[in-house]
Amino acid sequence: MDDETVERVRDVVAAIPPGQTLSYGEVAARAGLRSARLVGRILAEDGHDLPWHRVLRADGTCAPHIAAEQSARLRAEGVLLVDGRLPPELRRGRS
Structure with missing residues (x-):
């Protein structure tokens, strides 16, 4: 993977x-x-x-190996997961 690709992803996540x-x-x-x-x-x-914790799976769940830390970081920012996932109304337009 090239540096330009990495930087584009990093820029999106940082924003x-x-x-x-x-x-x-x-x-x-x-x-x-x-x-x-x-x-x-x-x-x-x-x-x-980066604020990696703001990136979720398409179904609104955390990656299993980082779920505890990710959900705690999101909770600290006011993002509450319900039964381990982002509520559907907050997932509009997900790909």
């Missing part, structure tokens, strides 16, 4: 305001990519200094 979320697919689309999985890989490898 997500506190209290808001995007899906991996939405980040990919905004970064001009086709692969939501690539977004996850980039965040895993080079996203520790």
